[in-house]
Amino acid sequence: MGNIKTSDLxxxxxxxxxxxxxxxxxxxxxxxxxxxxxxxxxxxxxKLEALNMIVSMCDLTTLEGEDTEGxxxxxxxxxxxxNPLDSSVPSVAAVCVYPSLVGTAKEKVQNSDVKVAAVSSxxxxxxxxxxxxxxxTKYAIESGxxxxxxxxxxxxxxxxDYRRVYDEIVALKEVCQDVHLKTILEVGDLKTYExxxxxxxxxxxxxSDFIKTSTGKLSIGSSRQACYVMLKSVLDxxxxxxxxxxxxxxxxIRDAKDAIRYLVMINExxxxxxxxxxxxxxxxxxxxxxxxxxxxxxxxxxxxxxxxFPRG
Amino acid sequence: MIDWxxxxxxxxxxxxxxxxxxxxxxxxxxxxxxxxxxxxxxSPSTEELLSKVPLSNEKDINSAVKSAxxxxxxxxxxxxxxxxxxxFKIARLIQERSREFAVLESLDGGKPIKESRxxxxxxxxxxxxxxxxxxxxxxxxxxxxxxxxxxxxxxxIPWNFPLLMLAWKIxxxxxxxxxxxxxxxxxxxxxxxxFAEICEQAGLPPGVVNIVxxxxxxxxxxxxxxxINKIAxxxxxxxxxxxxxxxxxRDVGLTLELGGxxxxxxxxxxxxxxxxxxxxxxxxxxxxxxxxxxxRLLLQESIHDEFxxxxxxxxxxxxxxNPLDKNTDIGAINSKEQLDKITGLVNEGVEDGGELFQTExxxxxxxxxxxxxxxxxxxxxxxxxxxxxxxxxLTTLTFRTPEEAVEIAxxxxxxxxxxxxxxxxxxxxxxxxxxxxxVVWANTFNKFDxxxxxxGYKESGFGREGGRHGLLSYLKASS
Numbered sequence: 001m002g003n004i005k006t007s008d009l010x011x012x013x014x015x016x017x018x019x020x021x022x023x024x025x026x027x028x029x030x031x032x033x034x035x036x037x038x039x040x041x042x043x044x045x046x047k048l049e050a051l052n053m054i055v056s057m058c059d060l061t062t063l064e065g066e067d068t069e070g071x072x073x074x075x076x077x078x079x080x081x082x083n084p085l086d087s088s089v090p091s092v093a094a095v096c097v098y099p100s101l102v103g104t105a106k107e108k109v110q111n112s113d114v115k116v117a118a119v120s121s122x123x124x125x126x127x128x129x130x131x132x133x134x135x136x137t138k139y140a141i142e143s144g145x146x147x148x149x150x151x152x153x154x155x156x157x158x159x160x161d162y163r164r165v166y167d168e169i170v171a172l173k174e175v176c177q178d179v180h181l182k183t184i185l186e187v188g189d190l191k192t193y194e195x196x197x198x199x200x201x202x203x204x205x206x207x208s209d210f211i212k213t214s215t216g217k218l219s220i221g222s223s224r225q226a227c228y229v230m231l232k233s234v235l236d237x238x239x240x241x242x243x244x245x246x247x248x249x250x251x252x253i254r255d256a257k258d259a260i261r262y263l264v265m266i267n268e269x270x271x272x273x274x275x276x277x278x279x280x281x282x283x284x285x286x287x288x289x290x291x292x293x294x295x296x297x298x299x300x301x302x303x304x305x306x307x308x309f310p311r312g
Numbered sequence: 313m314i315d316w317x318x319x320x321x322x323x324x325x326x327x328x329x330x331x332x333x334x335x336x337x338x339x340x341x342x343x344x345x346x347x348x349x350x351x352x353x354x355s356p357s358t359e360e361l362l363s364k365v366p367l368s369n370e371k372d373i374n375s376a377v378k379s380a381x382x383x384x385x386x387x388x389x390x391x392x393x394x395x396x397x398x399x400f401k402i403a404r405l406i407q408e409r410s411r412e413f414a415v416l417e418s419l420d421g422g423k424p425i426k427e428s429r430x431x432x433x434x435x436x437x438x439x440x441x442x443x444x445x446x447x448x449x450x451x452x453x454x455x456x457x458x459x460x461x462x463x464x465x466x467x468x469i470p471w472n473f474p475l476l477m478l479a480w481k482i483x484x485x486x487x488x489x490x491x492x493x494x495x496x497x498x499x500x501x502x503x504x505x506x507f508a509e510i511c512e513q514a515g516l517p518p519g520v521v522n523i524v525x526x527x528x529x530x531x532x533x534x535x536x537x538x539x540i541n542k543i544a545x546x547x548x549x550x551x552x553x554x555x556x557x558x559x560x561x562r563d564v565g566l567t568l569e570l571g572g573x574x575x576x577x578x579x580x581x582x583x584x585x586x587x588x589x590x591x592x593x594x595x596x597x598x599x600x601x602x603x604x605x606x607x608r609l610l611l612q613e614s615i616h617d618e619f620x621x622x623x624x625x626x627x628x629x630x631x632x633x634n635p636l637d638k639n640t641d642i643g644a645i646n647s648k649e650q651l652d653k654i655t656g657l658v659n660e661g662v663e664d665g666g667e668l669f670q671t672e673x674x675x676x677x678x679x680x681x682x683x684x685x686x687x688x689x690x691x692x693x694x695x696x697x698x699x700x701x702x703x704x705x706l707t708t709l710t711f712r713t714p715e716e717a718v719e720i721a722x723x724x725x726x727x728x729x730x731x732x733x734x735x736x737x738x739x740x741x742x743x744x745x746x747x748x749x750x751v752v753w754a755n756t757f758n759k760f761d762x763x764x765x766x767x768g769y770k771e772s773g774f775g776r777e778g779g780r781h782g783l784l785s786y787l788k789a790s791s
Contacts, residue, residue, distance in 0.1 A: 024735050026755050029586030039426060041321035041638040049316060232585050239621075263316070268629045272315050 011241055013166070016205040019236070020162060023201070025193040025229065034224050040264045044298075047260070051295045054259045055082055057277045058092040058284045058291075059117055059248065060312060063216065069104045072097060076108035078312030083292050086299075092288065093277040094147060098123075099136060102143035117147035117182070121172060124186070124215035126151040130168060137175050147180040148172075149212060149248075152199055154189045162202055169206035182210035182248055182281075185230075188220030193229050200233035204245050214251035216283060221251020224261060231269055244273065250283025256294040259287055288312070318631075321638045323425045328412045330419075330502065334365045336372060336525065337508035339379030340518030346371040351527065353501055356422035357635050357644035357679040365501045365525040373533040376493045376522040380464040381539055383491040383519020388461060390517075392448035392489075399444030399487060401514040406437045409510070413503055417475055418635040420502040422644030422680070423598050425636050435760060436479040439778075442762035443483035446783060450488065453780050459787040461489035462565050463541035466534040468555075469504075470547045471497035471646050472601040472702075477546055478504050480777050482521060483762075488786040490542070493522045493534055499647045501525040532558070540564060544785065546603075549700075549726075549771050567775025567785045569603065569767060571700040572728030575721035576606030576757065577743065579714070580614045582733035586755070588622045591706070594731060594757035596630060596684055599642055600704040601650070603772075604729035606757050607701060609708045610717055616710055620688055624669055627684045632673045642704060645680040654682055654703035661687050661696035661707070692720060700726070714739065718746045727769025731757045750776075 042050055060079045062071060076095055083089040094115035097105050105116045118140035121133035137148055150172050156164040173181055183203040187196050203211050211230055213222035227249050234245050247266075253259055259282060266274050274280050292309050296302075333350065335342040345366035353362050366372065387395070406413065413436070414428040423432070451457055465485050469477040474496055485492050496504035504523050511521045524530065528551075535543055535558050542565035545555055549570040559566055576594050578587045594606025611619055635643035645651040662668050667689040675681040685705040690697050696707045711717040721730055730749040732740050744752040748769045753759060760766070765781035767773060775785045 024581070024583040026583035026586040026735070029583065029589055029755065032756075033586070033589045039430070039638075040318065042318060043321045044319040046317060046319040053316070267316050275316055 011205050013163070015240070016166065016202060017162070019201050020198045023194045023197040025197060027193055030193060030225060030228060034228050034265070037265050037268060038224070038261050040261075042260050042264065048295065048298050050260050050263050051256060051291050051298070052088070052090060053263065053275060054256065054282060054291050055092060055288065056090040057281050058288055059094045059096045059250070059281050060092045060288060061096040061216070061250070061283050061285050063096070063098060063119060063123070067098060067101055069101070072101050072104045073108050075312045076105055076114070078310055079114045080109065080112045082288060083295070084310060086295070089292065089295060093281055096149065096283065099140035099143060099145070102140050102145045106144035115146040116144065117149055118143070118145040119149045119215075121150035123149065123151050123184070124217040126153055127155065130171065133168070133172065134175055137172055141176065141179055145179060147182060148176050149182045149184055151184045151186060151215060152203060154186055157190070157195070157199060162198070165199070166202050166206045169203055169208060173207040180209050181207070182212045183208035184212045184215055186215055186218065187213050187222070187226040188218040188251075193225070196226055196229045197233050200230050201237065204233065204237045208245065210246040210248050210281070212248035212250060212283070216251040218251070222249040222253055224265060227262060228265060228269070231266065235270060244279060246274075246279040246281065248281040248283055253282060253284060254286050255290045256287070259291065318639050320634070322634070323415055323418075323429075323636045323638060325415055325419060325636060328416045328419075330363050330416070332363060334363060334501070334505045334525070336366050336368060336376070337505065337511070337521070337523040338372075338376045339382070339522070340512070340516070342508070345369070346375070351498065351525075353420060353499065355419050355679075356499070356646050357676070359678050362420060363502065365505065368524045368526040368530045368533075370533055372524055373493070373530065373537060376524050377464060377534075377537050377539050379519035380491040380493050380522050381519075383517060383522075384463050386517045387486075387491050387520045388489045392450060395486065395489065396444050396447035398514055398516055399440055399447055399483065402510055402516075403437050403440035403444055405510045405513055406433070406440060410434075410437065413475060413506060415636065416506060417503050418643065421471060421474055421500045422635050422646055424640040424643040425638055426640070427598060432473060432476050435762075436475050439476075439479040439483045439762045443487040447487040450783065450787075453783050456789070458790050460790040461786060462788055463490060464539060465490045465492045465542045465544060465786065466537065466540045467492050467494040468531045468534065468543070468545045468547065469494065469496055471500040472598060472603070474500040475503040475507065478507060481544055481546075484777070484782045485544070485786050486520065488783055490786050491520045491522075493524060493540075495524055495526060495531055495534060498527045535559065542566065542786070544775075545569070552773060565788060567777075568773035569775070569777060570771060570773040571726055572603045572605065572768065572772050573608055573698065573700050573724045573726045574604055574606045574729040574731065574749065575608045575610050575747075576731035577610040577717045577721060577733065578612065578615070578619065579717075579732075579734040579736075579739060580612040581735055581739075583735055583755070584615065584619060584622065587733040588619065588626050590731065590733065590755070590757045591623060592626055592630070595706040596642055596704050597758050599645055599682070601646055601702055602758065604751060604758065606729070606731050607705070607707060608697060608721075609706055610720055611708060611710050612717070613710045613712055620686075620708070624686065627669075627671050627686060630671060630673065630684050632681065632683065633676060642684060645682050645703065648680055650702065651680040651682060654701055654705060657696055657699060657701045658685060658705055661690070661694060664694040664696070666690045666694060666696055666707070692723060698724065714743060718743060722746075722748050725771040728772035729753070
């Protein structure tokens with residue numbers, strides 16, 4: 001899956017504007033569809049398959065002021081072997097940290113397949129001059145980040161300055177080059193489905209490899225409804241440009257049941273191409289532990305206490 | 313890339329015990345048919361025999377009507393409040409036993425369990441609750457106190473929503489003080505017979521509800537019985553016309569809810585993704601065995617290609633199979649006869665020149681199945697654009713202007729329902745105003761509520777079911 005280069009995209013700003021102004025979403029119908037997908041009953045083998053997929057799609061995350069090198073080392077170890085007693089459980093996709101800890105994380109992941117993602121561009125608010133965002137991102141990349149999670153300029157978006165939102169992402173994408181770029185829309189700030197669709201299309205057109213729901217720093221995080229709006233945008237973008245972009249859902253997804261519902265949605269709306277850590281991710285901290293518990297439950301029939309699973 | 317298949321998730325059929333043989337329910341008793349004849353009822357998803365039910369003859373109908381007449385003497389003299397309490401009790405008992413009913417409905421009729429569980433049964437209970445509420449407020453329903461019940465009502469119901477159609481018929485009839493003789497459809501009699509147990513459990517006075525099973529001949533005996541005061545029929549336009557002929561010249565009330573060929577109009581300024589969902593729900597809900605199904609998709613030419621592309625992709629994700637699997641979207645076609653009819657019309661559509669698209673899903677070996685089907689390149693003159701197919705088959709027509717959309721939508725002998733999709737409110741009102749259809753849904757489809765009247769224009773029938781208007785179908789003005 002090659003990275004998207006803005007210059008490769010045949011899409012012009014006028015096309016983007018046209019799509020943005022034609023964003024029409026009926027919230028009643030959308031909720032109905034999303035709720036109906038949530039009634040799928042995933043059992044037995046298909047459940048185990050789903051749980052393992054979820055593990056492999058996790059970006060194990062810690063984004064706190066209190067993060068230290070010690071904390072990152074613990075988390076990376078868990079990311080590589082989520083359950084040391086069960087070798088059939090895969091590694092997670094990536095660890096996600098602040099730029100200052102990218103070096104440590106990179107050193108600890110060593111030769112494993114686990115990638116290091118850094119949040120940048122003054123995550124979570126993004127309320128700084130563009131120069132600072134570029135500097136923040138450059139620093140993370142120079143420290144060895146494989147993936148960069150940036151936030152869109154919600155100030156500009158809500159003021160209606162879509163061009164500025166687009167230009168900033170384009171500039172950050174230039175800095176990233178081949179480093180995987182995930183653009184956080186912060187759907188809890190955007191509120192309406194139309195806004196989420198507009199922000200999705202702008203971010204995709206600007207060359208984002210992934211669009212991501214939330215920073216996880218607001219009380220309103222990801223929702224299946226927001227994910228649905230984003231996946232429809234990704235599909236429409238694909239049919240226009242041929243480019244398959246990914247989706248990352250993050251913020252408030254705490255249990256396996258909820259995560260499986262996201263997978264069902266991806267499976268039925270986007271198809272098996274997207275059931276893949278290259279194109280779909282979960283941003284998670286507590287989700288992973290519940291998924292590990294459910295895997296154990298499926299295999300042994302018993303729920304085990306938290307202390308059977310290593311700390312991350 | 314992972315191909316993620318869902319494992320089977322079967323709703324256990326053990327919750328319902330199906331008897332080897334059933335009897336009629338007449339005068340509060342389960343009685344063997346005097347005809348001594350029975351018909352088989354099979355599961356359309358496996359073709360296995362489920363049970364045998366009476367093929368009732370003239371003697372059986374005579375005794376059912378007689379006991380309904382006797383029941384009327386008791387029922388009509390109860391206080392409205394007492395009638396209301398019985399109906400509330402029935403509603404609660406249905407809720408308590410809803411899983412049992414849902415499984416039986418899916419076994420006998422072939423519809424997916426998620427629909428019988430999440431749509432049919434909640435609606436059945438809601439109808440009894442709703443009309444229970446009216447039973448002691450009839451004096452408030454219309455500005456006159458001279459409305460009286462008909463007496464004995466004969467009710468003949470179809471196989472697409474067996475228990476729900478029973479509820480639509482029995483709840484308002486009983487609430488208004490009538491007693492009933494009800495005949496469920498030949499292929500789906502079991503939930504009505506289970507409902508007889510509910511009547512017994514509720515302690516309903518003998519003769520208020522009588523349930524007799526049989527085929528078309530049994531229905532005709534009810535229609536032609538001299539002591540019947542009113543007929544309520546839901547089914548095909550063809551049979552509806554026969555009933556109306558038989559009743560001409562007799563003092564018997566009649567309401568008919570018949571066929572449909574609803575237009576689902578999608579304007580270019582609709583929320584396209586949600587319109588695709590609505591169109592899918594409009595035609596593939598209950599295998600398309602829905603009289604108000606949105607079976608004619610009217611697309612504005614400017615969005616035709618984009619819409620069809622999205623629609624075909626969405627159709628591919630429909631899961632066809634075992635009705636008891638909780639992940640099944642489309643179950644079995646109700647009968648061999650219906651499957652043949654659908655197949656015939658689809659073949660005709662291809663011969664006429666329609667472009668056929670069918671999904672690639674695998675179909676089970678036994679039972680009656682039909683792939684979700686879409687026709688494009690169809691002209692309004694083709695039979696697939698005019699006749700009611702009553703299956704999972706959608707026919708696409710195109711239009712250029714709102715005026716043309718309305719003209720095509722109304723160019724049919726039917727007029728039961730219609731759908732309008734646009735984000736522009738004024739266009740919804742403009743269109744709805746001009747559509748000759750009993751129900752017009754805007755930016756949604758197949759939404760039902762007991763408080764909302766339902767019924768047709770033109771050959772889709774007359775009389776309304778549901779709501780305050782639904783009470784009038786069971787009351788007549790007396791001097």
